[in-house]
Amino acid sequence: MEPIQIVAPGIWVQPWSETEVLGAVAWLWLQSPRHQQHTLAIFGQHLLPAIRRRQFALFSQGQQPIGYITWALFNQTAEQNYIKSNVSLLNQPEHWQCGGRMWFIDWFAPFGHSMVISRIMARRLFPTTIARALHHHGDTTGLRINTFKGAAVSAAELAYWQQQNPVSVPIISV
Structure with missing residues (x-):
């Protein structure tokens, strides 16, 4: 199996091309029936703020993109x-980088590489980070908030962080 290459210019200094990243992510979107229905305007509105702020990681194996993540730093x-409305992020791109509360916005792995990406994130990209993500599965399970911790974060550190950083809005499940 070929190693996984990572483009994450907000984490490591590395050469990268906005055009190549956009092309790879567009190709990934085309692999998902849910995403391939979106217009180019939605695609750009959703991805350009994260890419321009270098708040993304693109994962490839060989020449094939296998997934990507984006994150925001909220106040x-x-x-x-x-x-309350994850669409509000798209309408206010300045919110992508306005505080210290890290949220994963996109976690996209259409070929089943989510666990591999999760391990890479915990060990290499964000080993000392605690972050949250909205988990969307529509009417099946409703909306919930997941917490992510890097591999170097202890259970005690996680508990303290959660106590100091409660979710600011309760989630009401469907």
Whole structure:
């Protein structure tokens, strides 16, 4: 099996091309029936803020993209707005980088590489980070908030962080 290459210019200094990243992510979107219905305007509105702020990681194996993630750094107000309506993030791109509350916005692995990407994130990209993500599965399970911790974060550190950083808006499940 070929090693996984990572483009993450917000984490490591490395050469990269906005055009190549956009092309790879567009190709990934075309692999998903849910995403391939979106217009180019939605595609750009959704991805360009993260790419231009270098708040993304693109994962490839050989020449094939296998997934990508994006993240935002919210203040409490932006976090509240995002939880209430994740569309609000798209309407206010400045919220992508306005505080210290890290949220994974996109976690996209259409070929089943989600666990591999999760391990890479925990060990290499964000080993000392705690972050959250909205988990969307529509009417099946409703909306919930997942917490991510890097491999170097202890259970005690996670518990303290959760106590100090409660979710600012409760989630009401479907």
